[in-house]
Amino acid sequence: MADDQLSLTFAALADPTRRAILARLADGEATVNELAEPFDMSLQAISKHLKVLERAGLISRGRQAQWRPCRLEGAPLADASAWIDRYREIWHDRLGRLDEEIQRIQRHRTEETGDT
Amino acid sequence: MADDQLSLTFAALADPTRRAILARLADGEATVNELAEPFDMSLQAISKHLKVLERAGLISRGRQAQWRPCRLEGAPLADASAWIDRYREIWHDRLGRLDEEIQRIQRHRTEETGDT
DNA sequence: CAGTTGTTCAACTCTTTGGTTGAGTATGCG
DNA sequence: CGCATACTCAACCAAAGAGTTGAACAACTG
DSSP: OOOSHHHHHHHHHSOHHHHHHHHHHTTOOBOHHHHHTTSSSOHHHHHHHHHHHHHTTSEEEOOBTTBOOEEEOOHHHHHHHHHHHTTHHHHHHHHHHHHHHHHHHHHHHHHHHOOO | OOOSHHHHHHHHHSOHHHHHHHHHHTTOOBOHHHHHTTSSSOHHHHHHHHHHHHHTTSEEEOOBTTBOOEEEOOHHHHHHHHHHHTTHHHHHHHHHHHHHHHHHHHHHHHHSSSOO
């Protein structure tokens, strides 16, 4: 995998487990054990996922006694969103045109058949 | 890699070559050769990248004689953007709070003797 | 028809990823 | 101290990714 920031972010997001972890962290900080609890997976596997998220800058980690609380960091998400948004116009256009097309067809049908 | 739609989309975006291809396609349809031209990479490699993008639904392909023109499809981008946007409030809040915190600290420094 | 162009398929290599288990480190508590 | 808790590190494995080369297919051109 490429190691530029955007690639790291998207790669980190390309896994349901990691997305679920981020969703959990949106509700506030959590420890590794708390994050691992919902998953049928070893603690070490979760630890690895957290490392991926950390490398992507999506989370940061503190130290409180033997706990390493994780916190969501939004900045890379903002960058990823900004990248995608460069295409927002395009997909809006496309979807907009699709809507128009559907409406056109339905008008057509109504005119011709007198249908609903 | 997980094969749900969102994972496929993010995984497809997690590569600079593929992102560059999408950027190129934002300007309009292109053939495989046209897409491959900027890259120092075999045509077959580009073909593979296109397959990844196609599997993620990010592009669709036509047939014109021996050419297979590619077109950008926005729908998965819209989904990806929507997923990230669920965290927009959080990252805005966080960045906002960070600003406030910095300002608070700086006020503090100025008011007191200047030390932490 | 043969030849050229555009593209894909197949097989191979090398690296990364996502999981495992087992051992090791760090902190708090009796 | 000794022990439990929270977590990480290391080694391993199977599967997937990203690239290569060589061969094949498809459609146009002379």
